Amino acid sequence: MRTRTCLAACGSVLAATIGLLGAAASASASTTTPVVGYTYLDGNTAGANTIDAFARHADGSVTPLAGAPFAAGGAGTGAGLASQGAIQVTRDGRYLLAVDAGSSQISVLKVTWNGVPQLVGEPVPSGGAEPVTIAISGGLVYVGNAGPGGSNFTGFRLHFDGSLTPIPGSTYTVPSGAGVADVLFNSTGNRLVGTLVNTSQIDSFVVRPDGLLRAAAGSPFTAQGLGQIGAEFSPTRPHQLFVSNAHNGAGLGTVSAFRDGFGGELSSVGSSPYPDGQTAPCWVEISHDGRYLFAVNTASSNISSYAINRDGSLTLIGSTPIRDGGGDIDARLSPDGRTLSVDGAGSHIVSVFAVNGGSLTELPSSPTPLPAGSAPAGIVVL
Numbered sequence: 001m002r003t004r005t006c007l008a009a010c011g012s013v014l015a016a017t018i019g020l021l022g023a024a025a026s027a028s029a030s031t032t033t034p035v036v037g038y039t040y041l042d043g044n045t046a047g048a049n050t051i052d053a054f055a056r057h058a059d060g061s062v063t064p065l066a067g068a069p070f071a072a073g074g075a076g077t078g079a080g081l082a083s084q085g086a087i088q089v090t091r092d093g094r095y096l097l098a099v100d101a102g103s104s105q106i107s108v109l110k111v112t113w114n115g116v117p118q119l120v121g122e123p124v125p126s127g128g129a130e131p132v133t134i135a136i137s138g139g140l141v142y143v144g145n146a147g148p149g150g151s152n153f154t155g156f157r158l159h160f161d162g163s164l165t166p167i168p169g170s171t172y173t174v175p176s177g178a179g180v181a182d183v184l185f186n187s188t189g190n191r192l193v194g195t196l197v198n199t200s201q202i203d204s205f206v207v208r209p210d211g212l213l214r215a216a217a218g219s220p221f222t223a224q225g226l227g228q229i230g231a232e233f234s235p236t237r238p239h240q241l242f243v244s245n246a247h248n249g250a251g252l253g254t255v256s257a258f259r260d261g262f263g264g265e266l267s268s269v270g271s272s273p274y275p276d277g278q279t280a281p282c283w284v285e286i287s288h289d290g291r292y293l294f295a296v297n298t299a300s301s302n303i304s305s306y307a308i309n310r311d312g313s314l315t316l317i318g319s320t321p322i323r324d325g326g327g328d329i330d331a332r333l334s335p336d337g338r339t340l341s342v343d344g345a346g347s348h349i350v351s352v353f354a355v356n357g358g359s360l361t362e363l364p365s366s367p368t369p370l371p372a373g374s375a376p377a378g379i380v381v382l
Contacts, residue, residue, distance in 0.1 A: 033058040037334065037382045038115035039341055039350065042087040042098045043069050043374035046078025049100050051087075051109065051117050052371055056381065060339045060352050061365035065115055069371045073107045074100025074123040078375050080345060082197060083132035083146070084182040084230040084283050084330055086378030090136055093382050095120070095162050097141065099131040101377075104150070106131060106143060108162050111382065120162035127154030127171055132377070133182050137189035140211050142170075144183035144194055151176050153183055153194050153203070155211050167211050174203065174220075186233040186241075191260050195228040195243060196220060202228060202243060204264045216264030224256040224273040230283040230330075233260075236290030240312040241266065244295060245273055246282040253281040253304075255295055257312045270313030276304035278319055283330050288337045292317075292358040296342060301325035303342070305358040320360040322351050324367050332381045339363075343379040344370075350379075 035055045039062050043050035050069035054062040087098040089111075096109040096117055105123035112118055128145025135142045141156040141164065155170030174180060179198030185191065185207070192213060194203040201220035205213040227247025234240035241258040248254060254273035258266040280299035286292070286308070293306040293314065302325070305317040322328050327346010333339070333355065340360060342351040349367035353360040370376055 033061070038111070039379065039381050040087060040096055040117065041343055041350070041370070041376040042378045043072070043371065044076035044078065044081060044086065044101060044377045045069070045374045046076055046102065049074050049076035049102065049107070050371070050374060051096070051098060052374060052376060053115060053117060054350065054368070055115060056334070059365070060354060060363045062341070062350060062352060062368050064371070067116065069374065070117050071119065072098055072100060072109070073119045074105040075102035076100065076375065077102045077130070080375060081132045081377040082179070082181060082229060083144070083377065085133040085135065085184065086330070087380055088134045088136050089380045089382060090158070091138070095158070096380065097134050097136065097158070099126070099134060099143070099377070101130045101132055104129050104131060104145070104147065106134065106164060108158070108164050110162055124156070124164045127166055128152045132180060135183045135185050135192065137185040140189065140207070142183050142192060144180040146180040148176050151178055151180055153180070153213070155213070157211070170212055172205070172213050172215070175199070181229040182231050184231055184233065186238040186260065187235050188238045191233070191238065191264060193231060193241060193260070195231050197227050197229050197246070200226050200228055202266060204260065204266050206264045214264070216266070218265060221266045224268065225254050232284050232286045232293070234286060234290045234308065234312070235288055237312070242284055242286065242293055244281045244284050246280045246298070250279050251277055253278045253295070253297060255281060255284065255293065255306065255314060257314055259312060269311060272313070274306065274314040274316065276316055276319065278302060278304055285331045285333055285340065287355070288333065294331060294340060294360070296328050296331050298328055298346070301328060303331070303353070303360055305360060307358055317358045320353070320362070323362050324349060325351065330377070330379045332379050334381050341379055341381050343376055345376045
């Protein structure tokens with residue numbers, strides 16, 4: 001069992017159009033500032049899975065879209081996934097990809113002009129059991145499956161029309177019970193890693209031109225602590241990799257820094273791992289300029305900030321409490337990098353922070369309640 005430590009034809013067209021306009025109007029009318037983007041969470045709802053959707057306003061506040069939550073097409077588990085990246089968005093913002101962990105499927109949803117997600121076709125089998133994490137690089141997609149009898153990383157092609165097709169021979173099997181927690185590409189798409197939370201290991205691969213994976217010599221690598229859940233590559237230095245160590249114990253959380261070498265070999269940077277003095281730093285996010293790292297401490301209800309030095313070493317700045325937090329998980333920056341949104345699954349909220357370099361300040365409008373009945377996993381911000 002994976003660790004849960006760390007929610008008439010013309011008439012039809014007209015009615016649909018009115019419904020979409022109503023969603024946008026409802027979101028805009030609830031605040032005096034305009035809508036500048038959208039925030040989505042995978043509801044991981046038991047039975048029929050759903051997507052939680054919010055309008056994001058210029059002042060950083062978020063308000064639910066009318067009609068939310070929206071059908072995802074597959075089924076959720078209704079319980080925490082202990083993973084990072086359960087929902088992802090394509091670089092152009094056209095499509096959302098979300099795990100349906102309860103039905104072992106992946107859903108593709110088109111982001112409409114007013115933010116309402118619409119299912120593209122039927123959900124696609126994930127290539128294993130209980131998918132929990134997704135990585136996207138252009139049209140290449142990899143899914144991490146964590147379930148018994150189907151733990152693996154499996155590749156897909158995402159086509160222009162939103163269809164998703166498996167890549168023959170792309171499945172890389174991991175031991176059942178290893179606890180796949182995250183799969184991610186670097187910014188150039190030529191490296192991919194996957195974290196294994198239960199065995200405290202990191203799988204590292206070179207991505208071949210045909211989309212298949214070549215495991216690095218020595219992979220999986222033994223991590224520098226216990227409970228590797230979240231990981232991120234630097235967006236500006238593709239060879240720099242940062243991984244959380246969530247299960248070291250109370251007050252013993254750390255973040256590791258690695259250099260991803262030519263063949264995918266991982267080597268430690270500086271005096272890694274770097275402590276934050278908190279408990280369960282499960283999820284990580286990096287500023288768009290590659291200068292700061294934010295680690296969500298699930299059991300401490302706060303977020304640690306680190307400065308990332310040029311060599312990839314880390315310097316702790318401090319920790320910021322999460323108002324009404326508890327069981328906070330995945331976090332994502334807005335496209336302009338000015339706000340950080342946190343999936344507060346344990347308290348069933350979304351929290352939003354203003355970002356000033358490595359400093360965080362929770363907005364007065366935060367937190368915002370999540371829809372009832374979900375067990376949200378992952379978060380994306382457009």
